[in-house]
Amino acid sequence: MTQPPKYTEEQLEEYLKRISYPHSETELTLVQNIRQNIAKDALGTLFELHRRHLTSIPWGNSGLHYSQHHTISLSPEALFEKIVARRLDGYCMENTGLFHIILRSLGYVVYAIGARVGQAVGTGVENGLFSQLSHMLLIVVIDEVKYMLQIDVGFGTYNATGPLLLQEGVISTRIAPSEMRLIKDSLVEATDKSQKFWIYQTRHSLESNWLSMICFADMELLPQDFELMNFGVSQRRASWFTQMFVCTRMILDSTGQEIIGQCSLSGKDVKRRIHGQTEFLGVIESEDDRVKALAEYFDMHLRNSEIQGIRGLVSQVR
Template identity: 25%
Template structure:
């Protein structure tokens, strides 16, 4: 059966799966991410599970919780616990963050608790530079598939992890689907394709790649040159489960894959999205050509929501911490906010900008590790 636009292979439906979180926990999550309205354990069952609300939930999650790996380096156990109880405690109760396995696992279980039909899949991160052939890792990323429309198997891909050039809204599961990123200078596109080295072909002696994987491509505009394009990751439609992520997770935080990918092993990585202010929005809107995109579909054709001061139409910026520098990114502009040289200075930045509180006593756990700065 040929795959239809917006549908999983063979027209598969996602069934409603019970969440691992209860009504009290999902109401506390909604409160933590500041979802509009008053939501208690008594009324979360009245939540309207539609596409727009899914988008709002995704956007609120990535401005609330940091994409970060501090537990790898500032704890005695040097691990990243991605079990649902631990994630609830760390993110919802303590207000800290996690990386993709943790962020998307939390999001999946929370939207299931609200009544969304969803499952998780996995992807391979591309470590190559922009406009270069891809260099894919193993399955070290988590993505979500959601069917948010009642009585329909139309499917959207969601990534609520918030790291790097992250998606900021759902995207229709369709080859060529396009959505705006943080601002109109950034776009995400889905491409269905196959690898040149693949053993599969569409037919004997075919020259077309077997379309068995999907790629999320990000494009960034520039004020002074051509746009850059980069494959963020590839992924497949198969459903992945807890054990799959736990195995990959162990490889990441133990450094077992450090020869292939040392980003998390060698660095304190931290990123967080933030809302642009009304003043920043006015500046951005003055530089944005809207007419040709304002009427397009926001979730598949690159439509830019008309600015109405809502959570759906407000642009996003990103804070990023890497090595000894904190940078603020808005559209095509980037500026350094802080440069630090000691661990005391770094934990002060983590507390002030990312709401991650690390006590001074825990600095002993990073001593001797690759990302350690000057210690007291």
């Protein structure tokens, strides 16, 4: 029987440094400290890990643009090397795949599921329609209670900022004043309306309409399922991931307790949005500008061979 992959204690220590996990004043290592915290409060520690991952590790698709290979690997070692050791970005299945193995290595009961992305993510208009299976989520089980985790800052202002109880109608604050919840409903395009799916929804304020971001079934998928999904998302000619470079990360407040906004680089704009207020940080006029912006705002330092890899692609800044 193949055993699910885990990271070593040394790799876990490096990851916790990568996300600036707070160090206690004792002689304990970060790993020893977090294991104590999990034993005392597994859910609270999960919230802390999730929050710090979202605000430390950028979401982005640099591997498809700033590389010589233009591919995405979901290998546990490749994920660790790229995101932790090299301190680069990762898109949905990279960030979530890494976090999946981290949680398992720390002793959490966790499994991955597949999801569909709502058209409302791109349009801001609710129509009940969703994409093909192309997204990865996590389900964590604590004391026989399930929580859904979304490790994808690429959803921007719609991204879930904390674990969500797998229960209908529980409303949580996302980034004030926006809110998030889970409901169960049938899909517009489904033949069998008796089948109900979990749907993650958000709204910008109490006066706004709920928008459906993701739908999913609580069914574990295996690594080979995500390999197929990853190939379609990263290599299909019609996939926007191959056409456009995007990078974004969330912003943590000074206390380390609340996500207050996000910083993003998309097209030729670099901007920061905090509590609904947008500030433009710069305009990208050249590849040199974008490389400098990645270093300044996302702490991503590309090698020369990676920078050269975007030459000739439609995503190159000209």
